[in-house]
Amino acid sequence: MFRMRTILFLLLLTVHHSWTSSYHCGPTNNTFFKFISHLLTMPCEQLQINYCCFKHDHCYSNCTIEQL
Numbered sequence: 620m621f622r623m624r625t626i627l628f629l630l631l632l633t634v635h636h637s638w639t640s641s642y643h644c645g646p647t648n649n650t651f652f653k654f655i656s657h658l659l660t661m662p663c664e665q666l667q668i669n670y671c672c673f674k675h676d677h678c679y680s681n682c683t684i685e686q687l
Contacts, residue, residue, distance in 0.1 A: 644672035 645656035
């Protein structure tokens with residue numbers, strides 16, 4: 620049973636990673652926090668939130684300020 624849960628969990632992470640490849644909320648260099656961000660915003664309007672994060676990141680890319 621433990622092995623089956625482990626396999627399902629790894630499968631979920633793999634599938635989730637493919638879903639979040641175009642997800643812009645959360646730090647770009649930390650997959651774990653991006654996963655948590657995606658998980659916590661599931662009950663919300665994710666497309667709108669994602670677009671807002673995309674615009675925010677784009678704004679930072681156009682200036683010399685580095686995101687923390």
